[in-house]
Amino acid sequence: MSVDIQLRFDSEAITEFSKANSEPAWFLEKRLAGLKAAGELQLPVLEKTKIDKWNIDQFVPFQTSGKVATAQELDDLVKGQIDADSVKSLIVQKNASVVFQSADEELKNQGVIFTDLATALKEHGELVQKYLGTVVKYDEHKLTALHTAVVNGGVFLYVPKNVEVSVPVQAVFEVAGDDALVCPHVLIVAEAHSKVTYVDTYVSGEGKNMVANSVVEVYVGAGATVQVASVRSLSTEVHDYSFRRASVDRDGKMEWILGEMNDGNTVANNTTILQGVGSIAETKSISVGTGSQRQNLTSQVQHIGTHSESDMVSKAVMTDEATSILNGITKIEKGAEKANGVQAENILMLSEKARGDANPILLIDEDDVKAGHAASVGRVSEESIYYLMSRGITRQDAERLIILGFLDPVVAEIPVEEVRNRLRQALERKLG
Template sequence: MSVETQLRFDREAISQFSKANQEPEWFLQKRLTALDSFAELALPKLEKTKIDNWNIDQFQPFQQEQELSTADQLDEVVKAEIDLTAAKSLLVQKNASIVYRSIPEELAKQGVIFADLATALREHGDLVQKYWMQAVAFDEHKLTALHAAVVNGGVFVYVPKNVELEAPLQAVFEVAGDASLLCPHVLIVAEANSKVAYVDTFVSAEGQSLVSNSIVEVFVGNGASVQVASVRSLSTEVHDYAFRRAIVERDGKMEWILGEINDGNTVANNTTILKGVASQTETKTVSVGTGAQRQNLTSQVQHIGTYTESNMVSKAVMTGEAVTILNGITKIEKGAEKSDGEQAENILMLSEKARGDANPILLIDEDDVKAGHAASVGRVSEESIYYLMSRGISRQEAERLIILGFLEPVVAEIPIEEVQNRLRQALERKLG
C-alpha cells in the first residue's frame, strides 16, 4: 500500500541540486530512479507504530546556507553540543549545506579520506560508487527511496589497510527553518586491520514541520574495528527517521553507541550483519521519552559467519504520555555455528499514562549456538523515592537521580569520554 502525497519538489529540483554540486551522472541517475520508486513503495512495517500521518515528505529539501569562515560563527545550538577546541576533525552541516569544516592534513598523508559527501563524489566518485547503498538498499521502503532521491549532504570516511586513528572523526548535523530537511548519508569504509571512531550529533534550531531522514552505512574489513556514536537531540518539531547498517567481515568488530534523546517522534533501525567468521558487534542504546512523543527503536543483528558474537543493550525512560517501542532482534542463520547472541531491553516508566513495550526476539536456525534475552518494563520504586526524599531531596530531584542511575551503566561503558559527556548533557537537558 502506498501513501498519496503532494511533493514540494520534482525531478527538475533534484537535477539542479545535483548539477550545482557537480555530482557524477551515475549519482543523478540513482537519485531519479529512487524518486520513481518512492511513489510505488510502502512505508516500513513497524511493530505497534503507525506513521501514516507523520511528516514524511512535506519539506523543501535543498535549502542552502552560507559557509562560515570560523567556528565562532556557528549557531549556538551547535556550539553547545561540541567542544570546538578539542575537535581535531570536524564537519558541520546545516540543512543542505556544509557550513564549517576542519580537516587536518595528516589524515590525507595517512591515506584517510574524511570529506563531506559532495566533495567525496567529485574527488573519489569511483570509491563512493563501489559502496553506495550496498548495505541499505534504496528500494527497501518509501523512506529509503526518498532518502536516496533527495540526500542533501553527509560524510564519507575511508580508512586504508592497517591505519589506526586515535582521535575520533566528528560531524554535527543541524536542521533549522520552516519545512527544512536534514538528509545526510554517512558512508564509512574501514579496510583490513584498520581502526576508526566516528561521532555525530543531530540538533535543531527554530522552525516548524522539519524532517530528518538519515542513513549510515558501515563496511568493516577483516580485523578492522569501527565505533559509531550518535547523540540526537532534535526538537518536537522534527520527525526523525534513522536507518543504520553495518556489514562486518572476518574478525572485524562493530560498536554502536546511540543516544536517542529527541523531543519529537522518532523511528530508528540499527542493524549489523556479522558476515565473516569470528566477527562481533556491540550495541548500546539510551533513550528518553517525554510529553506525547512516539518512538520506535529497533536493534537487530544477523549472524551469518561461524563463531560470531553480538550483545545488544537498550534502556529507555518514559514520562508524560510518551510511547516507546524497543525491539531487539537476534537472527542466527543456518550454518552460523558456535555463534553467541545476547540482548536486553529495559524500560523505566515515571507516569501512569506513559507506555513502553520491550520486544526481545530470537530467530535461531542453527543448533550449535548460544542465545539469550532479557526484558523488563517497570515503574520507579516509591521506596527509593521516599529514601532520597528523607535525605532532604525533592521528589523531582529524586526521580531525576534514579533515572540517571538507571541509564548510567550504559552511558559509562561508552569508550569515548567526550561522547559520554555529550550524552549526559543531553539527558540532563531533557530531564530538566
C-alpha cells in the same frame, strides 16, 4: 496524480541540485530511481507504530546556508555540541549545506579520507560507488527511496588497511527553518585491521514542519574495529527517521552507542550483519520519551558467520504520555555454528499515561549456538527512593539520581567528552 505533483519537489529540482554539486551521472541516476520508487513503495511496517500520518515527504529539500571559515564562527547551537577551540576533524551540515569542515593533517598523512559526501563523489567517485547503497538499498521502502532521491549531504570516512585513527572524528547535523530537511548519507569504510571512531550529533533550530531522514552505512574489514556514537536532540517540530547498518567481516568488531534524545516522533533502525567468522557486534542505546511523542526503536543483529558474537542493550525512560516501542531482534542463520547472541531491553516508567513495550525476539535456524534475552518494564523502586530520601534528598532529586544511574552505563561509553556532557545535559533537560 504523478509523484512530482504530490511532492513539494520534482525530478527537475533534484537534477538541478545534483548538477550544481557536480555529482557523477551514476549518482543522479540513483537519485531519480529513488524518486520513482518513492511513488511506488509502501512505508516500512513497524511494530505497533503507524507513521502514515507523520511528515514523510512534505519538506523543501535543498535549503542552503552560508559557510564559515572557523569553528568559532559557527552558530551557538552547533558550538554547544563541540569544543570549538580544540576539535580537529569536524564536518558541520545545516540543512543542505556543509557550512564548515576540517580534517587533521595527520589523518591525511595516514591516507585517511574524511570529507563531506559531495566532495567525495567528485574526488573519490569510484571508491564511493563501490560501497554506497549496497548495505542499505534505495528500494527497501518509501523512506529509503525518498532518502536516496533528496540526499542533501553527508560524510565519507575511509580508513586504509592497518591504519588506526587515535582521535574520534565528528559531525554535527542541524535542521532549521520552516519545512526544512536534513538528509545526510554517512558512509564509513574501514579496511582490514584498521580502527576508527566516528561521532555525530543532530540538533534543530527554530522552524516548523521539519524532517530528518538519515542513512549510515558501515563496512568493517577483516580484523577492523569501528565505533559509531550518535546523539540526536531534535525538537517536537522534527520527524526523525534514521537507518543505520553495518556489514562486518572476519574477526571485525562493530560497536554502536546511541542516544535518542529527540522531543519529536522518531523511527530508528540499527542493524549489524555479522558476515565473517568471529565477527562481533555491540549495541548500546538509551532513549527518553516525554510529552506525547512516539518512538519506534529497533536494534537488530544477523549472524551469518560462525563463532560470531553479539550483545545488545537498550534502555528507555518514559514519562508524560509518551510511547516507546523497543524491538530487539537476534537472527542466527543456518550454518552460523557457535554463534552467541544476547540482548536486553529495559524500560523505566515515570507516568501512568506513558506506554513502553519491550519486544525481544530470537530467530534461530541453527542448533549449535547460544542465545538469550531479557526484558523488563517497570517503575522506579519505592525502596530506592525511600533510601535516598532518608539521607536528606528530595523525592524529585532521588528519582532523578535513580534514572541517571539507570542510563549512565551507556552514557559513559560516549567516546568524546564534549558529546558525553551534552548527552547528560539533554537527559537533565528531558527529565526536568
